[in-house]
Amino acid sequence: MPDGLSRASTSVDLRDAGDPVALARAYGEQGADELVFLDITASSGDRATMYDVVTRTAEEVFIPLTVGGGVRSTEDFDQLLRAGADKVGVNTAAIARPELLREAAERFGSQCVVLSVDARRVPKGGAPTASGFEVTTHGGRRGTGIDAISWIERAVELGAGEILLNSMDADGTKAGFDTVLIAAARSVAPIPVIASGGAGAPDDFAPAIEAGADAVLAASVFHFGELSIAAVKDALAAAGIPVRR
């Protein structure tokens, strides 16, 4: 952990949320430290709806907002930032064309360039990678053979300002964050790492921070009321990790 650690942000991913704006408002009131919109309109493919949701959220929730999903160009960055996003998440398009990270960082600053990495352990029969982790696409269904840790290293050089690290192995298990993956990412990333995937109980969050994550993110456990942000913050504080109240 960096000295003077100030960030154990509790982030909420609003994917699959019914009314994202209403939920964003509720999470803001409950003490979420950041909000993340990923692929909220991936099914409909309606970009205008996405911009509208971003704008309406930014109008009433005064905490940082990261938006990703289908971002392919610096023009997409520009439109999302203008709509009210503070940071833009990019995933598949950066794998296809890593220079997008550099272009976006040069034009808008690294602080708003978030690389979303969907990583998993290379399955049996897959092409091995040095770290044992590979980058996946299509929601974790398709392996790329790219070493996830090397990819993070490269992204930092290109200008990414933050890594949104999704463990596809832990995702949906509710068995805790993937601390091995988090530690591996931390070891090569001198930029903030948000850990995602695996949260099931309040006590799951502190180990992710202790493994090196700067922030912890969850989605469905909050949406379905299984966990409250307050309970997660209580557990983090009890583990000696400073949180915002």
Add this chain to the structure above:
Amino acid sequence: MTTTGAARLTRRPRVTLLDYGSGNLHSAARALTAVGADVTVTADETTALDADGLVVPGVGAFAACMAGLRGVDGPRIVDVRLAGARPVLGICVGMQVMFEVGDEFAEEVPGFGEWPGRVERLTADVLPHMGWNTVTPPPESRLFDGIADQRFYFVHSFAARELSYPDSPMAPPLVTTCDYGGGFVAAVENGPLSATQFHPEKSGDAGLALLRNWLDTLR
């Protein structure tokens, strides 16, 4: 803290958010509106000079912000306002540019020079400093009145390490500090010129309270 009753505005304070091509004006405009300001987003000089308060935002690189600000005559607008004791609030890079020089990627870029000192890269293990941090305001602070124990949202890799006027007859500014891999200047209150390194417009209720405190200083 009390404010001078006679000087208080009886209408909504008019605030101009200086639009020089720096991103995310939307959030700052909405936050200022939410706490009662009548906000205009523009680079028009007359509007910027006439406003009760001028907000200078800024994200990204120091050099890019300075170029944008010079493009709209920002340094002169700020100078004229300050000469008339008219309030100005710098946010993030909008604060950094108030110092003498920005030292970014081994390139020295002159700032407005309202304050002595340089803006340099922080030395923490993880940068940007991105997240909610505590600050240490002086007891006399008006900006932090009632919210001194709150956390504020920072996103930056550069900052001024200190602000002081050694051996100077100038009134020393009120300096609020923060620690991230070493101390840095988190906010300044210096007569009509105030600034925050963090983003009050992204700092939840505490940030809104700070903006409200700033609006209370307008007259």
